[in-house]
Amino acid sequence: xxxxxxxxxxxxxxxxxxxxxxxxxxxxxxxxxxxxxxxxxxxxxxxxxxxxxxxxxxxxxxxxxxxxxxxxxxxxxxxxxxxxxxxxxxxxxxxxxxxxxxxxxxxxxxxxxxxxxxxxxxxxxxxxxxxxxxxxxxxxxxxxxxxxxxxxxxxxxxxxxxxxxxxxxxxxxxxxxxxxxxxxxxxxx
Ligand SMILES: CC(C)(COP(=O)(O)OP(=O)(O)OC[C@H]1O[C@@H](n2cnc3c(N)ncnc32)[C@H](O)[C@@H]1OP(=O)(O)O)[C@@H](O)C(=O)NCCC(=O)NCCS
Numbered sequence: 494x495x496x497x498x499x500x501x502x503x504x505x506x507x508x509x510x511x512x513x514x515x516x517x518x519x520x521x522x523x524x525x526x527x528x529x530x531x532x533x534x535x536x537x538x539x540x541x542x543x544x545x546x547x548x549x550x551x552x553x554x555x556x557x558x559x560x561x562x563x564x565x566x567x568x569x570x571x572x573x574x575x576x577x578x579x580x581x582x583x584x585x586x587x588x589x590x591x592x593x594x595x596x597x598x599x600x601x602x603x604x605x606x607x608x609x610x611x612x613x614x615x616x617x618x619x620x621x622x623x624x625x626x627x628x629x630x631x632x633x634x635x636x637x638x639x640x641x642x643x644x645x646x647x648x649x650x651x652x653x654x655x656x657x658x659x660x661x662x663x664x665x666x667x668x669x670x671x672x673x674x675x676x677x678x679x680x681x682x
Contacts, residue, residue: 500556501565507625509617514566517556517579521567522549524576528605537644538603540667559601562586568604568618577614578604582622582630587638589660590669595633598626615650623654627677635677637670655680 501516508514528534529547536542543551556579559565563583567576585597600622604614626632637656640647642665656670 500553501560503564505564505566505625507566507621509621511571512614512617512621513569513571514580514618514621515569517560517565517567519553521576521579522552522556525552525579525605531607533607534603534605537647540639540641559583563598566622568614570609570614577606577609578602578618580618580622582626585636585638590636590638592634596631597634597636598630598632599636599638610646615646616653619650619654623672623677624681627674633674635672640668640670642666642668 499516500519500521503516506513506515526547526549529538529552535547545551556565559581563581565579565581568578568580569575570577580600580602583599583601585591585599587599590597590599600619602615602618604610623635626635635656636659637651640651642648648668651670654672655676656672657676658668659671660669661667662669
């Protein structure tokens with residue numbers, strides 16, 4: 494087996510017009526820490542944020558869990574060369590999202606710097622990874638999970654790309670979304 498010299502343990506490099514997606518590195522956690530200590534970002538990312546300040550070790554533990562069953566990427570802005578967020582194309586790890594005989598992925602995503610929200614970056618990342626997942630990984634279903642109904646940008650992101658709500662939890666406060674292969678193929682025709 495090839496030893497990969499990065500935290501993410503994969504070697505997939507993808508590109509959009511304005512962004513690069515590359516394997517997540519240990520040093521990226523250092524960049525992430527101050528953003529995770531911004532209450533607006535933390536609140537959006539973590540349903541119940543911890544009381545203690547977020548440390549590199551905390552983020553590494555979460556990153557390790559994602560990388561174990563998925564492809565963890567750093568999002569790099571081409572114009573500035575800065576690492577501006579993280580995204581994980583992750584195999585379904587929640588029992589409620591698994592379907593016998595189907596390959597299902599989910600996609601935790603965070604653009605760390607809130608001044609960059611609403612500029613189309615999230616949508617470009619999702620488009621790129623949806624295409625990769627259906628075309629290269631041969632998935633059957635793409636299922637963003639645990640979207641908080643009061644997280645307007647996140648809800649709008651999935652809806653704008655044609656994902657539909659598959660499940661409501663906590664009296665409608667939490668939503669799961671999905672796109673089936675049939676829906677994906679209809680959209681790319
Ligand atoms: C959620 C997130 C990834 C979305 O990425 P983004 O780059 O801000 O979103 P985009 O600019 O690509 O916008 C995607 C769609 O949502 C819409 N949108 C963006 N922000 C919005 C807002 N505050 N209210 C309503 N709609 C909004 C956009 O208009 C666009 O739809 P359109 O193409 O139909 O016009 C980003 O805001 C983020 O990282 N937030 C903090 C972390 C988070 O909430 N992660 C998700 C939960 S785990």
